Amino acid sequence: MDGYNFAYLDEQTKRMIHRALLKAVAIPGYQVPFGGREMPMPYGWGTGGVQLTASILGADDILKVIDQGADDTTNAVSIRHFFQRVAGVETTTATTAADVIQTRHRIPETPLRAGQILVFQVPIPEPLRFIEPSEQETRLMHALEEYGVMHVKLYEDIARYGHIATTYAYPVKVDGRYVMDPSPIPKFDNPKLDGNPALMLFGAGREKRLYAIPPYTPVESLDFEDHPFEIQRWEHSCALCGSDRSYLDEVITDDKGGRMFVCSDTDYCQTRRGDVA
Amino acid sequence: MTVKTEMTKDLVWPGLADPAHDSQRLFRQILGAMSEPGTLTTLALPAPPQAAPSDALGAALWGAVLTLCDLETRVWIAADLDSPALRQALTFHTGARITDDPVSADFALLTHESFDPQTPFALGSDTYPDRATTLLVVVERLANAGPSMLSGPGIETTRALDIGDSPGCRALKDRLAANRASFPRGLDMIFGCGAQLAAVPRSTRVDSREVN
Numbered sequence: 001m002d003g004y005n006f007a008y009l010d011e012q013t014k015r016m017i018h019r020a021l022l023k024a025v026a027i028p029g030y031q032v033p034f035g036g037r038e039m040p041m042p043y044g045w046g047t048g049g050v051q052l053t054a055s056i057l058g059a060d061d062i063l064k065v066i067d068q069g070a071d072d073t074t075n076a077v078s079i080r081h082f083f084q085r086v087a088g089v090e091t092t093t094a095t096t097a098a099d100v101i102q103t104r105h106r107i108p109e110t111p112l113r114a115g116q117i118l119v120f121q122v123p124i125p126e127p128l129r130f131i132e133p134s135e136q137e138t139r140l141m142h143a144l145e146e147y148g149v150m151h152v153k154l155y156e157d158i159a160r161y162g163h164i165a166t167t168y169a170y171p172v173k174v175d176g177r178y179v180m181d182p183s184p185i186p187k188f189d190n191p192k193l194d195g196n197p198a199l200m201l202f203g204a205g206r207e208k209r210l211y212a213i214p215p216y217t218p219v220e221s222l223d224f225e226d227h228p229f230e231i232q233r234w235e236h237s238c239a240l241c242g243s244d245r246s247y248l249d250e251v252i253t254d255d256k257g258g259r260m261f262v263c264s265d266t267d268y269c270q271t272r273r274g275d276v277a
Numbered sequence: 278m279t280v281k282t283e284m285t286k287d288l289v290w291p292g293l294a295d296p297a298h299d300s301q302r303l304f305r306q307i308l309g310a311m312s313e314p315g316t317l318t319t320l321a322l323p324a325p326p327q328a329a330p331s332d333a334l335g336a337a338l339w340g341a342v343l344t345l346c347d348l349e350t351r352v353w354i355a356a357d358l359d360s361p362a363l364r365q366a367l368t369f370h371t372g373a374r375i376t377d378d379p380v381s382a383d384f385a386l387l388t389h390e391s392f393d394p395q396t397p398f399a400l401g402s403d404t405y406p407d408r409a410t411t412l413l414v415v416v417e418r419l420a421n422a423g424p425s426m427l428s429g430p431g432i433e434t435t436r437a438l439d440i441g442d443s444p445g446c447r448a449l450k451d452r453l454a455a456n457r458a459s460f461p462r463g464l465d466m467i468f469g470c471g472a473q474l475a476a477v478p479r480s481t482r483v484d485s486r487e488v489n
């Protein structure tokens with residue numbers, strides 16, 4: 001292990017990200033531009049999250065990496081191995097044991113605690129991008145709190161489907177000010193953003209933006225009085241651990257059309273199975 | 278922690294002995310302080326020399342300078358902290374550029390005594406509020422007590438923070454309270470008192486009621 005470039009990034013890049021992170025924390029939900037470096041992996045693998053993790057990780061941190069809730073996907077395993085190699089850090093699959101958790105598309109079911117840092121990989125940081133392609137214009141919309149278009153988009157859903165059809169990357173408003181893309185987590189996870197005791201950091205590698213939700217920050221999902229925000233619910237409980245309150249994935253069990261619903265959060269599910277066994 | 282030192286006119290301004298790991302450790306403390314406004318943290322590093330005529334910068338703020346500044350940053354120094362020794366140490370250890378123009382400064386070093394609400398630091402713009410000066414301020418004391426209550430992001434309910442009673446400390450509290458009116462533009466402050474550090478970003482609501 002090369003101590004000089006601990007955790008892969010050079011010291012100047014880390015300092016630049018450090019300065020941007022302090023600004024992100026000071027202005028919750030605001031996207032801070034940063035001059036990221038190229039990472040040795042393709043963008044789809046979460047370079048933004050990897051850069052944030054690399055810039056905050058210390059030798060005595062315990063790291064957890066999840067992809068869609070699972071610790072054992074190819075993406076999660078290779079990012080975990082990357083940090084074992086370049087930082088020599090201890091890793092874990094246990095949410096409760098981790099100091100830093102890098103995630104793609106989920107927030108763990110096990111409640112986070114004060115002092116933990118959750119790092120999200122973000123593909124598209126700008127929640128207004130699908131309405132307005134110009135960065136200059138979206139910045140102006142954020143500056144003027146011109147968020148009516150976002151409500152129009154959600155209301156078009158209601159007109160067309162009778163409910164808000166957006167189920168992932170469901171937009172939130174942070175501390176009553178900035179509308180923010182929570183990354184492609186299921187809207188099931190949105191309530192966990194609100195008042196969470198952990199620090200949540202978001203990194204977008206391609207667009208080189210980072211943003212933050214400090215601990216205990218009010219985060220509300222956008223909705224309407226006559227159509228309040230609702231999370232996904234299932235008829236089933238987890239087929240493996242019996243949980244009736246976790247986010248479930250439908251998995252195919254055989255080639256005869258057999259299927260079952262299981263927790264997307266593998267650590268949560270395995271811990272529950274261990275507890276009841 | 279071992280110390281690497283640089284002699285400047287027989288005053289020893291310590292650098293970080295192990296830059297990669299020390300700056301990571303100190304940054305995480307500063308990030309924690311900014312994320313949970315008003316919490317106190319003690320930065321473990323050697324103190325700079327107590328040679329300045331008034332309050333010295335103190336170990337915590339010197340640690341913040343070493344952690345956050347480099348040749349991409351501009352630093353403004355208030356007259357009461359300014360000295361050839363500090364300038365040399367800052368340049369030697371960080372490569373930061375020193376500026377006389379507060380609006381162009383990324384970081385400003387000052388004390389509660391030299392704080393002037395009229396100093397035109399950068400507040401950022403409505404579209405780029407991050408382009409604001411971060412103030413590193415030596416204060417009289419740091420304690421979670423007193424009538425000044427903080428609330429907002431990073432604070433579960435409220436948190437008391439006492440930085441001192443001097444006219445400068447009162448002016449700092451008033452300036453912090455004024456951040457809400459200009460949000461998202463504003464000034465983020467990192468306070469130091471010896472090795473202790475606390476931060477109050479612009480997102481924090483400060484109840485600045487006075488007690489007589």
Ligand SMILES: [Zn+2]
Binds near residue numbers: 239240242243263
């Ligand atoms: Zn389960």
